[in-house]
Amino acid sequence: MSTTQIGGVTVNTQANVYFDGKCVSHGITLADGTKKSVGVILPATLTFNTGAPEIMECVAGACEYKLPGSDVWVKSGVGERFSVPGNTRFEIRVSEGETAYHYICHFG
Amino acid sequence: MSTTQIGGVTVNTQANVYFDGKCVSHGITLADGTKKSVGVILPATLTFNTGAPEIMECVAGACEYKLPGSDVWVKSGVGERFSVPGNTRFEIRVSEGETAYHYICHFG
Numbered sequence: 636m637s638t639t640q641i642g643g644v645t646v647n648t649q650a651n652v653y654f655d656g657k658c659v660s661h662g663i664t665l666a667d668g669t670k671k672s673v674g675v676i677l678p679a680t681l682t683f684n685t686g687a688p689e690i691m692e693c694v695a696g697a698c699e700y701k702l703p704g705s706d707v708w709v710k711s712g713v714g715e716r717f718s719v720p721g722n723t724r725f726e727i728r729v730s731e732g733e734t735a736y737h738y739i740c741h742f743g
Numbered sequence: 744m745s746t747t748q749i750g751g752v753t754v755n756t757q758a759n760v761y762f763d764g765k766c767v768s769h770g771i772t773l774a775d776g777t778k779k780s781v782g783v784i785l786p787a788t789l790t791f792n793t794g795a796p797e798i799m800e801c802v803a804g805a806c807e808y809k810l811p812g813s814d815v816w817v818k819s820g821v822g823e824r825f826s827v828p829g830n831t832r833f834e835i836r837v838s839e840g841e842t843a844y845h846y847i848c849h850f851g
Contacts, residue, residue, distance in 0.1 A: 637756075639755065639757065640753050640756060640772075641754050643751065644752055644753070645748050645749065645750040645751070645752070646748065646769070646771055646781055647747065647748055648745075648747055648748060648749060648781045648802040648803075648845065649747065649783075649802050649803040649845045650781070650783040650843075650845055652783060652842070652843055655785075656783075656785045659758070659767040659783060661754070661781055664748075673754055673758070673769055674758070675758040675760060675767060677763075677764045694756040695756075695757040735760055735764075737756065737757045737758055739756050
């Protein structure tokens, strides 16, 4: 069961474009001020840097991720989440065979 | 003056990915039920098909567009809008020198 919609939000109209468009997201702010982003990663292997801790929730497609200090790629599919500590870096890869990884990024 | 944020909306968490990711958008629904999308087009020349008429509003970057029946490429920059009739096709191009064209698509 994945989160298909999020209501009562303010959406930033300008997208965040990372890695030449391999990752595109739009920032949203909930009524209580909480900031999240909704985004998509196309087939690629990308290294992300975190500021605040993040929880990545898959809403469509799938990816594999590798957390700091680990050599293991773990799959994350629809309805699954994984947590990333703050101030670190982690890797996400989407295989060429996959269409994309659609996610909600929850901060803090 | 461009629209940097839109409040009181429900956002679809799954992105719309067109043309191998050269165009990525997220659908939003306003409180009154009006549907729009916020998206970005990366450097490319793309042909879009319309169902409902569309108004394209630039919120960052720039593009050129060519409407049906015209041979003229017209530039559209931040704060500018252009209208496209329903049930037709039109072209948008973003030059390699541009970063991207960020837009709000208003329907109807």
